[in-house]
Amino acid sequence: MNVDTALPALAALAHPTRLEAFRLLVRHEPEGLSTGELVDASGLTQSTFSTHLAVLAKAGLVKSEKLGRQQIQRADIDTLRGLMLFLAKDCCQGRAELCEPLLAELSCC
Template sequence: MEQENAILALAALAQPTRFQAFNLLVRHEPDGLPAGDVAKTLAVPQNTMSSHLSILARAGLIRPERRSRLVVYRADIAALRELTLYLVKDCCGGRAELCEPLIAELSPCCPPLKVSP
């Protein structure tokens, strides 16, 4: 990830409604939510939510999918992973012991996938 893309993503998330919308869409993966449902859930007017969703989409954090007459938004989990890795990669200056608490904190919520033989 380039620094400019990371800044764009962080700027998009630095607004409370957009942050809440992104978290809501992450919780509704992989199905996503129609734009109107996002607006209703967060009690935000639909035209205002449309602007917020556009900003998140331009930042690459969410993706719109047209399903008949609905536009369903999904969180881009790969983009979230890339942003997270960008923020923590080399954060410890080669001192892995400094990052161990972060990794330990993430491990319970995201156990490694078991591969079948």
């Protein structure tokens, strides 16, 4: 993950519909959800949501898989992790004191 890959990922998440859809997919890992279920959850038109999904997919945050005539969407945790590492990298370089509190809170996992 670098600036060129982080920017589309940030832009993809910087929209209420897409952020909510992505979080929903993360909570439904690893089974995923069909596009139709996501459309229903969004409350938007099918065509509108489809373009949102395309933005998430292009950013690498969502991968899809065909299952019969529906499309199963799944969150790509590796990309999310890459984005978080990219954001953390700057403050971690030689300045551990800045990221220690983050590690402490993440240790809940």
